[in-house]
Amino acid sequence: MEWKTVAVAGTTHTLSMIEGLFWGSAAVSVTVMDAEDQPIYEPGPGEEPVWENVVVTGLYAEDVDIAMVREQFATAAVEILFVEVFGDRIWEREWLTRFHPMQFGQRLWVCPSGREVTAADAIVLQLDPGLAFGTGTHATTRLCLQWLDANVIAGQQVLDFGCGSGILGIAALLLGADQVRAIDNDPQALVATLDNATRNQVHERLQVSMPETLPAAGYDIVVANILAQPLIELAEPIMASIKPGGHLLLSGIMVGQKEWVKQAYAALEFVVDAELDGWVSIAAKKSA
Numbered sequence: 001m002e003w004k005t006v007a008v009a010g011t012t013h014t015l016s017m018i019e020g021l022f023w024g025s026a027a028v029s030v031t032v033m034d035a036e037d038q039p040i041y042e043p044g045p046g047e048e049p050v051w052e053n054v055v056v057t058g059l060y061a062e063d064v065d066i067a068m069v070r071e072q073f074a075t076a077a078v079e080i081l082f083v084e085v086f087g088d089r090i091w092e093r094e095w096l097t098r099f100h101p102m103q104f105g106q107r108l109w110v111c112p113s114g115r116e117v118t119a120a121d122a123i124v125l126q127l128d129p130g131l132a133f134g135t136g137t138h139a140t141t142r143l144c145l146q147w148l149d150a151n152v153i154a155g156q157q158v159l160d161f162g163c164g165s166g167i168l169g170i171a172a173l174l175l176g177a178d179q180v181r182a183i184d185n186d187p188q189a190l191v192a193t194l195d196n197a198t199r200n201q202v203h204e205r206l207q208v209s210m211p212e213t214l215p216a217a218g219y220d221i222v223v224a225n226i227l228a229q230p231l232i233e234l235a236e237p238i239m240a241s242i243k244p245g246g247h248l249l250l251s252g253i254m255v256g257q258k259e260w261v262k263q264a265y266a267a268l269e270f271v272v273d274a275e276l277d278g279w280v281s282i283a284a285k286k287s288a
Contacts, residue, residue, distance in 0.1 A: 249281060
């Protein structure tokens with residue numbers, strides 16, 4: 001059986017109309033992707049954020065007349081970018097073929113389903129790409145994973161503040177941390193974190209909770225990969241959660257926001273900054 005895909009250009013404002021055109025023309029699935037590498041971080045509970053400019057793709061069975069589909073989109077003044085025809089595939093796996101194992105630092109790898117890491121000393125975190133949560137592909141997550149690879153030691157207590165997929169907390173456990181607490185304001189993120197921790201067989205050493213249950217000092221490492229504004233607003237409880245002599249890693253910060261964030265954490269000793277693709281991570285230490 002052959003399948004056909006039709007891709008069109010859209011925006012936040014035209015997306016609903018475009019989706020309606022696809023469903024109305026017998027598409028069996030509709031996919032929305034970012035058209036301009038515009039990342040979305042930490043959507044609030046119940047939010048469904050959309051990129052400003054998108055590419056929307058509809059999948060059709062072979063008996064659908066694509067000429068009629070073209071006509072419907074032309075009538076609605078929607079630009080068709082391309083049409084492709086494919087042989088039969090396992091579509092739920094097809095989208096994963098573009099993702100490959102990624103190495104962070106010396107030991108840590110993030111590996112999607114169906115892939116394998118052969119390095120003898122590899123510490124492998126199994127994780128498939130998802131829509132809303134981090135998978136290691138963005139600079140902010142990469143900076144955090146690289147830092148964790150170099151700094152986590154056995155027996156540490158770690159707090160992952162704004163856990164998303166749980167990638168950072170799970171990485172810390174695989175690297176030797178004794179216990180990790182993962183916090184997020186979105187219940188879906190907590191479910192995703194537990195699911196991913198179970199897949200990586202570290203769930204028994206992981207706790208998840210909402211931000212209001214954040215305990216006082218006691219963590220050897222606190223990692224907060226969110227955005228500059230919430231990092232500043234939450235500076236006091238984040239710093240309070242670090243035990244004396246403990247370490248903090250902040251990420252999700254654009255280069256131009258670095259000094260602004262540092263002002264909020266001036267009570268700590270700044271150790272090192274790292275920069276990647278216009279984003280910055282800030283490592284700091286609390287006095288013993």
